[in-house]
Amino acid sequence: MTKSRGILQAREFWPPHHIEILGRFYADLRTQDIADLLGKSISRVYAKANELGLKKSAAYQASVHSGRVQRGQQDPRMLGTRFQKGLVPWNKGLKGLSYEGGKATRFKKGELNGTAKLLYVPIGSYRISADGHLEQKLTDDPAIAPARRWTPVSRLVWERDNGPIPAGHIVVFKRGQKTAVLDLITVDRLDCITRAENVRRNHWTNLHPELAAVVPLKAAITRQVNRINRAAREAEESRA
Numbered sequence: 001m002t003k004s005r006g007i008l009q010a011r012e013f014w015p016p017h018h019i020e021i022l023g024r025f026y027a028d029l030r031t032q033d034i035a036d037l038l039g040k041s042i043s044r045v046y047a048k049a050n051e052l053g054l055k056k057s058a059a060y061q062a063s064v065h066s067g068r069v070q071r072g073q074q075d076p077r078m079l080g081t082r083f084q085k086g087l088v089p090w091n092k093g094l095k096g097l098s099y100e101g102g103k104a105t106r107f108k109k110g111e112l113n114g115t116a117k118l119l120y121v122p123i124g125s126y127r128i129s130a131d132g133h134l135e136q137k138l139t140d141d142p143a144i145a146p147a148r149r150w151t152p153v154s155r156l157v158w159e160r161d162n163g164p165i166p167a168g169h170i171v172v173f174k175r176g177q178k179t180a181v182l183d184l185i186t187v188d189r190l191d192c193i194t195r196a197e198n199v200r201r202n203h204w205t206n207l208h209p210e211l212a213a214v215v216p217l218k219a220a221i222t223r224q225v226n227r228i229n230r231a232a233r234e235a236e237e238s239r240a
Contacts, residue, residue, distance in 0.1 A: 021037065022045065026049050027055065027060060028056075126153070133153075133180065134182060136151060137149055154172075155171045162192070169194055170193065170194075172191055172193060173189055174191055177189040177190075
């Protein structure tokens, strides 16, 4: 293996004395305190404790430091904001309460504000998707996820000439015909195929011969790198 030349961040291992401290104090101390002591993030401490099978003690879980609601405990943090028995909420029976002048400042149905207003584009607009497909906006329906408000132009062109796309099928460009230019997206460039056929079409065995030869080689290299890294971690942990 070659060195990363500083491109990759060095992997952080747990030295033996850190693991010893974690094992000794995790059950009875706050995790944040242990993280501060070791100079690590609390998420790393939680992850390592889980890996080692460490648990908080019953005494810690029963203490105020656990953050759990303790029935019958007289923790000032809880008493100050606790609902008292028999308390009647101030807005009981006031469903739909409206203050004078409040209606003028309410959000109106379909109203856009802030970032949503800045990013809004009207129905009929076009955009290029992350996959390089030209899409057209067909609706502003708030019940539909934003990404679903856009439809590939290739699909629209196919349905215009051939009707609805059958279930389990998709519209794709023929090989070498893909384009994001509106005037060039014509039905003669498109195919309607099953999803299974699309998987077979895009399988690595159907790539360019030179690229197809690289794919299994890359997978073999990845397996070897993972094996070496796993062995290094296991050796480090066994020494701990």
